[in-house]
Amino acid sequence: MGKTSEFIIKPDPADERLTEKVQGVDQDGQAVTTSVTVERPLTLFLNSQEIVTMMTICDYPEFLAVGYLVNQNMLAPGDEVTAIEFEEDIETVVVRTTQETNFEDKLKKKTLTSGCAQGTVFGDLMEKFDEVKLSPEVKLKTSDLYSLVKKINTAPSLYLEAGAIHGCVLCKGDRPILYMEDVGRHNAVDKIAGYMFLNEMSGEDKMFYTTGRLTSEMVIKTVQMGVPILISRSGFTAWGVDLAKQADLTLIGRARGERFLVLSGDHRIEYD
Amino acid sequence: MGKTSEFIIKPDPADERLTEKVQGVDQDGQAVTTSVTVERPLTLFLNSQEIVTMMTICDYPEFLAVGYLVNQNMLAPGDEVTAIEFEEDIETVVVRTTQETNFEDKLKKKTLTSGCAQGTVFGDLMEKFDEVKLSPEVKLKTSDLYSLVKKINTAPSLYLEAGAIHGCVLCKGDRPILYMEDVGRHNAVDKIAGYMFLNEMSGEDKMFYTTGRLTSEMVIKTVQMGVPILISRSGFTAWGVDLAKQADLTLIGRARGERFLVLSGDHRIEYD
Known part of the structure; x- marks a missing residue:
């Protein structure tokens, strides 16, 4: 329960790539400088297949790429990821797996989900949902x-x-x-x-x-x-x-x- | 400048289809009843082509359908919409135009946009952007x-x-x-x-x-x-x-x- 286990990862507002200073004016017409968040495009490939282009702050492109594939059921718990290649200059991340897969059918079916968490959900949104048993013991x-x-x-x-x-x-x-x-x-x-x-x-x-x-x-x-x-x-x-x-x-x-x-x-x- | 020109359309929180009463408990373990917003799936067709499934409160399916197509540059100002058919039971809305179009290529290119306004943007996000001249006179x-x-x-x-x-x-x-x-x-x-x-x-x-x-x-x-x-x-x-x-x-x-x-x-x- 020591402090070491708090925040393995936390935001780094001091990272200069993540924000930009912008000049503006306020309600009294006074010049002000403010910080705004920088968003960048990132195109994700699974092996040779282009999956999607995301807008992101791009602090953890590797985690984002793998997590996207996991949450779309394009990567399963047993799958082996052999490499994750982030190419900053061409705004691309490639996830490589031992077994090549094809998600043409999945990519055809699009659902716009609601709310702030939205994005596109490919294929069957509910694929794994019914199988999951959540622990009743956690309090x-x-x-x-x-x-x-x-x-x-x-x-x-x-x-x-x-x-x-x-x-x-x-x-x-x-x-x-x-x-x-x-x-x-x-x-x-x-x-x-x-x-x-x-x-x-x-x-x-x-x-x-x-x-x-x-x-x-x-x-x-x-x-x-x-x-x-x-x-x-x-x-x-x-x-x-x-x-x-x-x-x-x-x-x-x-x-x-x-x-x-x-x-x-x-x-x-x-x-x- | 009379009152008549304010709120041609405004929210109708009294519309029973839009919210649902749900039972829960609060921080003291007391039973409470609260209102939650109801979201429904709505699948949009442009003529015979399936475009997307959206999650919406579904108060104005016709405006949503047409506006989606306009904002994706799938409908242009000159295009004639001949019919908009909302079928509540099968959660579908069909927009019909005089001229049939095919957006297969557009539908293949997906960009997840950022922020709360996000959703999927098909085709070239910026298609019309550079051509627009905004009025400098409006104050x-x-x-x-x-x-x-x-x-x-x-x-x-x-x-x-x-x-x-x-x-x-x-x-x-x-x-x-x-x-x-x-x-x-x-x-x-x-x-x-x-x-x-x-x-x-x-x-x-x-x-x-x-x-x-x-x-x-x-x-x-x-x-x-x-x-x-x-x-x-x-x-x-x-x-x-x-x-x-x-x-x-x-x-x-x-x-x-x-x-x-x-x-x-x-x-x-x-x-x-």
């Missing part, structure tokens, strides 16, 4: 939740530096472990999934925190990562709640200060 | 901006009722005209574009207000709609600012109460 103490939310909100971040960004945090108990930010929340989720896949980190004893809304896509991705508890400072959508109930996911929304609302799986909450 | 008085923001924030909305939703408003001077909400901000933009297309409403003397961030996609869509001023209560991304400067779009962010920040095109602001 969340309300005191740990309040402590966790405070640590996340006070950690230096691009959000505090420049705004206009989403954050996702993989946590255990009251410890934030992986804190990723990106212009699209789906990227932040994918970067965490990529780290977990490459480091064989299990989600079953963890919790997932997000700044964005609890949409269907967010619920599906959390369940697919095997994480039994999902926490947000924002609100809910009806389909998100339905899916959470179906998977027995603990769904906590509007978590601010010492307040929150649970709309599914409240058996994992311990009020202390 | 925005700071007093009108403050009055406008207040009207928008105090209008009854799904946001105030259930949260977890984005809003976009087409405005003129201090008058909000079209106020659309949806689970994804791109849908709210598209519904406004669809209304404008079908009602031959010009954007050149208007302003666009959004609750979400000023990303590249938001700037591109505003410019493509010919609207010279874009306002948000959220922040900026670097590429959004670059594109706004390139198109001489007035870009106003962090507009809350009587404060704001302009990072492009401040010649359209009149401080009064």
Whole structure:
């Protein structure tokens, strides 16, 4: 439970590639300088197949690439990734696997998902969803939740530096472990999934925190990562709640200060 | 300038199809009932070609369908829409035009855009961007901006009722005209574009207000709609600012109460 296990990865607002200074004027016509987040295109290939072009802050292109493929069910837990090649100058990342695969059919079926977490979901969104059994044993103490939310909100971040960004945090108990930010929340989720896949980190004893809304896509991705508890400072959508109930996911929304609302799986909450 | 020209369309939080009551528990373990937004899938066809499946609150499927096609450059100003058929039971909307088109090539190229406004952009994102000339004559008085923001924030909305939703408003001077909400901000933009297309409403003397961030996609869509001023209560991304400067779009962010920040095109602001 030492400090060493908090924030294996956290935002680095001092990284000069991630923000840019821009001149502007304020409500009184006074000149001001402000920081804005820089987004870049990144085209992802799986072996020789072009999959998608993403807009990202590009701090962890390798995790983003692998996590995207994992969350689209294009990489399975047993698959061996032999190389990940990020070519900064041509804004490309190539993920190589031992077994070549073809996702032509998957790439044809597009669904625009809702909410801030959105992006495109190829193929069958729900492919693995029904098979996942989330651990009923994991519990969340309300005191740990309040402590966790405070640590996340006070950690230096691009959000505090420049705004206009989403954050996702993989946590255990009251410890934030992986804190990723990106212009699209789906990227932040994918970067965490990529780290977990490459480091064989299990989600079953963890919790997932997000700044964005609890949409269907967010619920599906959390369940697919095997994480039994999902926490947000924002609100809910009806389909998100339905899916959470179906998977027995603990769904906590509007978590601010010492307040929150649970709309599914409240058996994992311990009020202390 | 009478009241009649305010809010031709505004949110209808009383519409029972748009929200659902859900039971949950709060931070003290007390049972609570809350409203959540309902999202539904809607599959869009252009004539016989399946284009995309969107998640939407589905209050204006016809405007959403047409606006999506307009913003993807699949419908041009001269094109004649002969019918829009919304089939609620099979969650489908078909847009029919006099001239059949084929967008196979366009549909193959996918870019995931960033930010809350994201979604998939097919084909060349920037197709029309460089051709648009935004009116330099339109001015925005700071007093009108403050009055406008207040009207928008105090209008009854799904946001105030259930949260977890984005809003976009087409405005003129201090008058909000079209106020659309949806689970994804791109849908709210598209519904406004669809209304404008079908009602031959010009954007050149208007302003666009959004609750979400000023990303590249938001700037591109505003410019493509010919609207010279874009306002948000959220922040900026670097590429959004670059594109706004390139198109001489007035870009106003962090507009809350009587404060704001302009990072492009401040010649359209009149401080009064």
